[in-house]
Amino acid sequence: MTTDYRKMWEDLDISMKKHDQLLAVLPLVYQDVYLTQKNRPQAMEYYDFVISGVHGIRIKELLEAKEGGKKVVAYFCLYVPEELVIASNAVLVGLCGGSNFVDQEAEEVLPRNICPLIKASYGFKAARICPYFQAADICVGETTCDGKKKMYELLNELCPVYTVEVPQKSDTEQAKELFYKELKILKSKLEELTGHKITVEDLKKSIKMVNAKRAILDMLIKTRKASPSPISGKDSLLVSQIAFYDDPQRFTQKTTELVKELEERIKKGEGVVDANAPRIMVSGCPMAVPNWKLHHIVESSGAIIVVEESCVGTRYTSMGQIDSSANTVDGLLKSIAEAYLSIHCSCFTPNTERVEDNVRLAKEFKVDGVIHYTLQTCHGYNIEAAKIEKVLKEINVPMLKIETDYSNEDAGQLTTRVQAFLEMLKK
Amino acid sequence: MTTDYRKMWEDLDISMKKHDQLLAVLPLVYQDVYLTQKNRPQAMEYYDFVISGVHGIRIKELLEAKEGGKKVVAYFCLYVPEELVIASNAVLVGLCGGSNFVDQEAEEVLPRNICPLIKASYGFKAARICPYFQAADICVGETTCDGKKKMYELLNELCPVYTVEVPQKSDTEQAKELFYKELKILKSKLEELTGHKITVEDLKKSIKMVNAKRAILDMLIKTRKASPSPISGKDSLLVSQIAFYDDPQRFTQKTTELVKELEERIKKGEGVVDANAPRIMVSGCPMAVPNWKLHHIVESSGAIIVVEESCVGTRYTSMGQIDSSANTVDGLLKSIAEAYLSIHCSCFTPNTERVEDNVRLAKEFKVDGVIHYTLQTCHGYNIEAAKIEKVLKEINVPMLKIETDYSNEDAGQLTTRVQAFLEMLKK
Numbered sequence: 076m077t078t079d080y081r082k083m084w085e086d087l088d089i090s091m092k093k094h095d096q097l098l099a100v101l102p103l104v105y106q107d108v109y110l111t112q113k114n115r116p117q118a119m120e121y122y123d124f125v126i127s128g129v130h131g132i133r134i135k136e137l138l139e140a141k142e143g144g145k146k147v148v149a150y151f152c153l154y155v156p157e158e159l160v161i162a163s164n165a166v167l168v169g170l171c172g173g174s175n176f177v178d179q180e181a182e183e184v185l186p187r188n189i190c191p192l193i194k195a196s197y198g199f200k201a202a203r204i205c206p207y208f209q210a211a212d213i214c215v216g217e218t219t220c221d222g223k224k225k226m227y228e229l230l231n232e233l234c235p236v237y238t239v240e241v242p243q244k245s246d247t248e249q250a251k252e253l254f255y256k257e258l259k260i261l262k263s264k265l266e267e268l269t270g271h272k273i274t275v276e277d278l279k280k281s282i283k284m285v286n287a288k289r290a291i292l293d294m295l296i297k298t299r300k301a302s303p304s305p306i307s308g309k310d311s312l313l314v315s316q317i318a319f320y321d322d323p324q325r326f327t328q329k330t331t332e333l334v335k336e337l338e339e340r341i342k343k344g345e346g347v348v349d350a351n352a353p354r355i356m357v358s359g360c361p362m363a364v365p366n367w368k369l370h371h372i373v374e375s376s377g378a379i380i381v382v383e384e385s386c387v388g389t390r391y392t393s394m395g396q397i398d399s400s401a402n403t404v405d406g407l408l409k410s411i412a413e414a415y416l417s418i419h420c421s422c423f424t425p426n427t428e429r430v431e432d433n434v435r436l437a438k439e440f441k442v443d444g445v446i447h448y449t450l451q452t453c454h455g456y457n458i459e460a461a462k463i464e465k466v467l468k469e470i471n472v473p474m475l476k477i478e479t480d481y482s483n484e485d486a487g488q489l490t491t492r493v494q495a496f497l498e499m500l501k502k
Numbered sequence: 503m504t505t506d507y508r509k510m511w512e513d514l515d516i517s518m519k520k521h522d523q524l525l526a527v528l529p530l531v532y533q534d535v536y537l538t539q540k541n542r543p544q545a546m547e548y549y550d551f552v553i554s555g556v557h558g559i560r561i562k563e564l565l566e567a568k569e570g571g572k573k574v575v576a577y578f579c580l581y582v583p584e585e586l587v588i589a590s591n592a593v594l595v596g597l598c599g600g601s602n603f604v605d606q607e608a609e610e611v612l613p614r615n616i617c618p619l620i621k622a623s624y625g626f627k628a629a630r631i632c633p634y635f636q637a638a639d640i641c642v643g644e645t646t647c648d649g650k651k652k653m654y655e656l657l658n659e660l661c662p663v664y665t666v667e668v669p670q671k672s673d674t675e676q677a678k679e680l681f682y683k684e685l686k687i688l689k690s691k692l693e694e695l696t697g698h699k700i701t702v703e704d705l706k707k708s709i710k711m712v713n714a715k716r717a718i719l720d721m722l723i724k725t726r727k728a729s730p731s732p733i734s735g736k737d738s739l740l741v742s743q744i745a746f747y748d749d750p751q752r753f754t755q756k757t758t759e760l761v762k763e764l765e766e767r768i769k770k771g772e773g774v775v776d777a778n779a780p781r782i783m784v785s786g787c788p789m790a791v792p793n794w795k796l797h798h799i800v801e802s803s804g805a806i807i808v809v810e811e812s813c814v815g816t817r818y819t820s821m822g823q824i825d826s827s828a829n830t831v832d833g834l835l836k837s838i839a840e841a842y843l844s845i846h847c848s849c850f851t852p853n854t855e856r857v858e859d860n861v862r863l864a865k866e867f868k869v870d871g872v873i874h875y876t877l878q879t880c881h882g883y884n885i886e887a888a889k890i891e892k893v894l895k896e897i898n899v900p901m902l903k904i905e906t907d908y909s910n911e912d913a914g915q916l917t918t919r920v921q922a923f924l925e926m927l928k929k
Binding site (some may be wrong): 185186188189218220221222224225226227228229231238240241242243244247248249250252253256257271398420422424425451452454455457458459460461462466478 | 504571611612613615616621645647648649651652653654656658660665667668671675676677679680683684762772791823848849851852853876878881882885886889905
C-alpha cells in the first residue's frame with residue numbers, strides 16, 4: 076500500500092516519516108486483534124479490506140470526489156447530522172481519533188489530563204498524520220462536552236472549524252428551537268462551502284440514504300440478541316466505526332450482506348463463541364478506530380460483548396427512521412433536529428432516558444454483566460455511571476466501572492479486573 | 503461559638519462530630535492565612551467577623567428569615583441571577599465549596615478525578631456539614647460545565663435542585679432567546695416556591711440592590727490599580743467570596759466603608775507591600791471559601807495579587823449596571839438575561855472576549871506576570887489557557903500555568919514554582 080500512495084500523501088502535506096511509522100504498526104495490531112479471531116463471518120472480509128486501505132483507497136476516492144468539484148466535510152460526533160452534509164453534495168468523513176500515536180503533538184497545546192479522544196482528534200491534525208483531515212475542507216464541531224468544545228477553538232487555528240451548538244437539555248421548547256436554528260445556520264454554511272443550494276429533494280434523498288444505513292446497523296445490533304451471538308463484539312464494533320467514514324450506500328449494501336449471513340448463522344445456531352460464554356454489555360464513551368482495547372481484553376478473556384450502549388452502538392441507531400414526509404426544507408430540518416435530540420448522550424441534563432436504556436438493553440440482550448466505559452476525565456459519562464450502576468443493581472446485573480485511555484500501560488491491570496469480574500459473573 | 507449554636511445545628515441535622523472537627527480547624531487556618539497579614543485595612547474587621555461567625559450568626563439570620571416565611575435559595579455559580587431570587591422574596595446564599603474536608607463522602611459517589619469545587623459542593627451536602635446547605639429550600643444549578651451539570655443530577659437525590667440551562671454560545675439570537683426563556687421558567691419556579699408573584703417593582707428594586715453591590719465591588723477592584731496596592735489580594739478575594747452569601751445591603755454598606763478607607767490610603771500612598779513587589783494577576787477558575795491556597799502562596803512569597811480575572815474578581819462585576827428602565831417583568835428579565843450573557847466564562851465557545859480581557863486587565867493593572875489558575879480537570883479553563891498565554895506573550899507578560907486542587911500535597915511544589923516565576927519576573 077505504501078508504494079502506491081506516497082505521492083498522494085505528500086501532496087496532502089502528510090508528515091511522511093511519522094506516517095510511515097503508523098502504517099508499519101497498524102497492520103500488526105489489526106492482525107493481532109482481528110485476524111486471529113475464530114469463526115468470523117465471511118462478510119467481514121469487506122471491513123478487513125476497508126481497514127487495509129484505510130489511508131489509501133478511501134482517500135483516493137475522496138480526492139477523486141474533490142476533483143469532481145465536491146467538498147469534504149469532517150466531523151467528530153453523532154450530533155452533526157449526516158443528512159444535511161450529504162444533501163449539500165459534500166462527502167462526510169468521521170475523524171474521531173482512537174490512538175495515542177500523536178499524544179506528544181497534542182500535548183504541546185492541550186492539557187495532558189483530558190480525554191484521549193480529544194487529544195487524538197487534535198493531535199492527528201497537529202502532527203499531519205491523518206489523510207482524512209488533510210483532505211477535509213472544513214471540520215464541523217459540536218458542543219457535546221467541554222473538552223471538545225474548547226479543543227475545536229484551538230483546532231480552528233490549524234484548519235477551518237465550524238461549531239454547532241447542541242443544547243444541554245433535550246426536552247425543552249427553547250432547546251429544540253435552538254438546535255433547529257443551529258442546523259439552519261449549518262445548512263447555510265454548507266451551501267456556502269459547496270455552492271449547492273439544498274433542496275427538498277436533496278434532503279428527502281439523504282434522509283432516506285442515512286435511514287437505510289441506520290436500519291441495517293440496527294439489524295446488525297439485533298442479530299446479537301441471539302445466543303450464541305453470530306458475530307463478535309470486536310467485529311460489530313469495527314462495522315460501527317467504519318460507518319462513520321465509508322461511503323454510506325456501499326456501506327449499507329455490504330452490511331446488508333453481513334446481516335444476511337448472520338441471520339443464516341442464527342438459524343443454524345452457529346456462533347462465534349460457546350453459548351455459555353458470559354454476555355457483556357459495554358456502556359459509555361465512544362470508541363474510535365483503532366480503539367479496540369476494551370473489546371479485545373474482554374473477548375480474549377472468554378466473554379462476548381453483545382451490545383454497546385454507545386455512539387458506536389445503540390446511540391447511533393436509536394433515533395430510528397427520520398420522517399421525510401415534510402415538503403419544505405424547514406420542515407425536514409425540523410424532523411432532523413427532533414430526531415437527533417432523541418440521542419441519549421450524557422451531554423444532556425437530566426439524561427434519565429440513557430439510564431432507562433441501560434436497563435432495557437441489559438434485559439433485551441440477556442446480558443450477564445455490564446462494563447461501564449469512561450474515557451479518562453470524561454466527566455459526563457464518568458458521573459452518570461453512578462446512576463447506571465444503581466438501576467442495574469435493582470435488576471441484579473453487576474457492573475464493572477472502568478476509566479481508561481488509549482495507552483497500553485493499564486492493559487495488564489484492566490485484564491485482571493475484567494477477568495475477576497467475569498469470574499464473579501460465572502458464580 | 504460552638505456552645506451557642508449546637509442546638510441550631512442539631513435541628514438542621516448537621517453531622518455534629520465531623521462539623522466539630524471542621525470548626526476546630528477553620529479558625530487556625532484563618533489565623534495563619536489572614537490575621538498574620540501586615541498593614542491590613544481597619545475595615546477588614548467586618549469580614550473577619552463574618553468568617554468568625556460563618557456557621558453561626560449568618561445561619562441564625564437565615565433561620566429567622568425562614569421563620570418569618572422566607573425561603574432560602576442556594577446557588578453555585580454567577581450564572582444564577584441574584585436579582586431574580588431576591589425579587590422572589592427569597593434569601594440567596596452561595597454554596598460553592600472550597601475545601602477538601604468532605605472529599606471522602608463525595609468520592610463515595612463522584613469520580614476522584616473531577617474538579618475539587620464540584621466534589622466539595624456535593625460533599626458538603628452528602629456529609630451534612632454545611633448549615634447553609636441544610637437551611638436551603640432549593641438549590642439552583644446551571645449548565646456551565648459538564649462536571650457540575652452532571653453532579654447536580656446526583657445532588658438532586660439528596661435535596662431539591664433545579665438546573666437552569668446556560669447556552670454554550672453567548673452571542674447568537676437563539677442562545678439569547680434560550681437563556682431568557684430559561685430565566686422565565688426559573689422565575690415561575692421561584693414564585694411557586696415562595697408563593698410570591700414577582701412584580702415590576704420587585705425586579706426594579708432587586709436590580710438596583712445588586713447593581714449597588716456590583717458597583718462597590720468594581721470600585722474595590724479598581725483601588726488595586728494603585729501602586730502600592732492599598733489592600734492585599736487575599737483580603738480582596740475574601741471580600742468577593744463573602745459577597746456570595748452575605749446580606750447584599752449590609753455587604754454593600756460595609757464594602758463602601760472599606761473602599762473609602764482604601765481611597766484614603768491611596769491618597770497617602772500607603773499600601774500593604776512595597777511598591778516594587780511584583781504585581782500579579784490571577785486568571786481562571788473561581789476560588790470558594792476557604793480556598794485561599796494560591797493567594798497565600800503568592801503573597802507569602804513577596805508578591806502581591808492586584809487583580810483576579812475570575813468569578814471572584816472581574817467576572818463578578820464586568821456586566822456593570824443592569825438596565826432597570828423597562829416597565830414590564832419580561833422587559834426586565836430580558837435586561838437581566840442580556841447582562842448575564844456578557845460574563846466571559848470559559849463555558850462559551852468561542853470566548854475571545856475573555857482572552858481580550860486578560861490583555862486589557864494586564865495593562866490596566868500594570869501586572870508583571872499572570873498566574874493562570876485551573877482547578878484540577880476543569881477542561882474549559884485548562885484548554886483556554888493556551889490562548890491566553892499566546893496573547894500575553896505578544897504584550898510581553900509572562901504567564902505561569904498551574905492546575906491544582908484543594909489538598910496541601912502540592913503546596914511545596916507550587917511554592918517552588920511560584921517563587922521561581924517571581925524571581926524570573928524580577929530579572
